[in-house]
Amino acid sequence: MTATTEVYKRNAEFAETFKADDLPPFPKMGAAILTCLDPRVDPAHVLGVGLGxxxxxxxxxxxxxxxxIDDLAALGHLAQLASGKDEPPFELLVIQHSDCGAELFAKPDFREGLLAKTGVDVSEIAITDHDEDLRRDLERLRKDPRVPKYITASAHMYHVESGKLRQVEGPARLDA
Structure with a gap:
């Protein structure tokens, strides 16, 4: 069985009892989550985030x-149009995790080898120190003129070894 076949089988099972056709287009929790694509860090499981x-x-x-940044600018603009107000449309949680593959990008040999082989430069997303990198990412959001400053953002570290989330920087508006 292929992964595609398995996905369609699981979707058919999901669709049999589907009752979420009335969900609004904006998040019920008022949350936006930025996290790694690592399959061990699925927000539905590690944060209990449900559909919608x-x-x-x-x-x-x-x-x-x-x-x-482009995504957040677009989401913020859409939310502002929908509400007609300059208020936080959602709270952004930026979440990194332990044992992340992006830690390899900080190793010059790995980074240079990847660049030479694929032409992909990962120096901008290399993780050298999670707490500092998370703080730098929040600062980048604060300084970028495309991101609505009324968005509230926070930074967190998820530990794949224990399943626990640790706050690195608490929620604050980007204009604070």
């Missing part, structure tokens, strides 16, 4: 990249 609860953005390392 949160916007989930996943990328390598759970890093704030230009693409993430």
């Amino acid at each position: 609860d949160a916007v989930v953005i996943r990328n390598t390392g759970g890093r704030v990249t230009d693409s993430v």
Whole structure:
């Protein structure tokens, strides 16, 4: 059986009892979560996030990249249009995790080998120190003019060894 076949089988089972056709397009929890694409860090499982609860953005390392900034700018603008107010449309939780593959990107030999072989430069998303990198990512959000400053953001570290989440920086508006 292929992964695609398995996915369609599971979707058919899900659709048999589907009752979420009336979910609003904005998150019920008022949350947006940026985290790593690592399968051990699925917000549905590690945070108990259900269908429609949160916007989930996943990328390598759970890093704030230009693409993430574009997504947040678009989401903030859509939420503002829908509400007609300059108020926090959602709270952003930036979550990195222990034993992350992006830690390898901090090793010059690995990073240079990847660049030489694929042309992909991962220096911007290399994780050298989770707490400091999370703080830098929040600072990048504060400084980027594309991101609505009325968004509230926080930084967290998820430990794959214990399943526990640790707060690195508490929730604060980006204009604070």
